[in-house]
Amino acid sequence: MQTLAGRVAIVTGAGQGIGRGVALCLARAGAHVVINDLVQERISRTVSEVEALTVRALGVVGDVTQSQDVDRLVQETLHHFGSIDILVNNAGIAVLKPMVEHSEAEWDAVLNVNLKGVFLCCQRVVPEMIKQKRGAIVNIASIAAFHYTVPHVPYAASKAGVVALTRDLAYEVARFGVRVNAIAPGPIETPLMASALSPQQKEAYARSIPLGRLGQPEDIGEAVVFLVSDAASYITGATLPVSGGTDLRVLNV
Ligand code: NAP
Numbered sequence: 131m132q133t134l135a136g137r138v139a140i141v142t143g144a145g146q147g148i149g150r151g152v153a154l155c156l157a158r159a160g161a162h163v164v165i166n167d168l169v170q171e172r173i174s175r176t177v178s179e180v181e182a183l184t185v186r187a188l189g190v191v192g193d194v195t196q197s198q199d200v201d202r203l204v205q206e207t208l209h210h211f212g213s214i215d216i217l218v219n220n221a222g223i224a225v226l227k228p229m230v231e232h233s234e235a236e237w238d239a240v241l242n243v244n245l246k247g248v249f250l251c252c253q254r255v256v257p258e259m260i261k262q263k264r265g266a267i268v269n270i271a272s273i274a275a276f277h278y279t280v281p282h283v284p285y286a287a288s289k290a291g292v293v294a295l296t297r298d299l300a301y302e303v304a305r306f307g308v309r310v311n312a313i314a315p316g317p318i319e320t321p322l323m324a325s326a327l328s329p330q331q332k333e334a335y336a337r338s339i340p341l342g343r344l345g346q347p348e349d350i351g352e353a354v355v356f357l358v359s360d361a362a363s364y365i366t367g368a369t370l371p372v373s374g375g376t377d378l379r380v381l382n383v
Pocket residue numbers: 142143144145146147148149166167168169172192193194195220221222223224243247270271272273314315316317318319320321322323
């Protein structure tokens with residue numbers, strides 16, 4: 131049974147990695163998917179993969195930190211599909227180094243994409259969902275919002291902000307039938323991870339995960355499908371860890 135048949139979803143940063151996995155899982159569940167990213171070539175690939183699953187897809191190039199781009203993303207979605215039922219705020223970047231080495235520009239870039247981008251997309255989409263008296267938003271946070279993982283203070287701070295934004299926005303819009311939740315992924319095998327870890331580091335990391343493997347984008351996609359589906363109709367304001375148990379243990383002895 132297709133739990134999301136006919137619903138319209140926007141996924142940001144969906145040209146690769148977790149966003150692409152989320153888009154494919156939503157499509158398999160029957161949703162039509164709007165694919166946003168910075169690069170047209172990547173968008174076109176995900177659009178073709180989604181269309182192969184016999185739902186409709188639309189690609190919209192745009193930067194989630196730019197309000198005019200977010201406005202265009204919303205307008206093109208409404209023009210094409212007439213409604214927005216699901217928003218997945220996935221676009222994100224990370225800079226790995228000790229805090230004292232971060233430049234002000236790097237702090238701004240990380241906070242702009244990871245937190246301001248979520249704010250802008252929610253702010254533009256929520257009024258449409260309120261009009262429809264229905265909608266579900268999932269924000270992709272990280273276990274780094276709750277635990278030290280690797281040196282990336284601005285990233286961890288941005289993701290803690292996403293958890294707080296999720297909780298407070300959920301409270302504000304609950305009475306309009308709109309639900310807002312977050313997912314806190316653990317280590318997921320994506321191009322972002324490949325740029326941060328060597329193959330040897332990845333292997334060592336995988337061995338240290340209680341469930342014995344790195345996560346795949348579809349692990350996050352399936353959790354998104356659940357949170358936006360009617361099966362989760364009484365869940366709002368929550369942040370769900372999808373981490374293979376990475377964050378369950380403090381000492382690795
Ligand atoms: P990824 O492989 O780098 O994919 C993210 C996509 O978002 C890229 O195509 C990226 O384009 C795009 N993007 C970046 N800035 C954007 C902007 N301003 N507007 C629109 N799109 C933008 O990353 P990922 O690993 O799939 O991560 C996806 C999300 O999961 C992020 O929020 C990340 O923080 C979170 N997460 C990931 C992990 C993990 O282990 N992978 C763990 C916890 C949380 P460019 O490549 O051109 O920048």
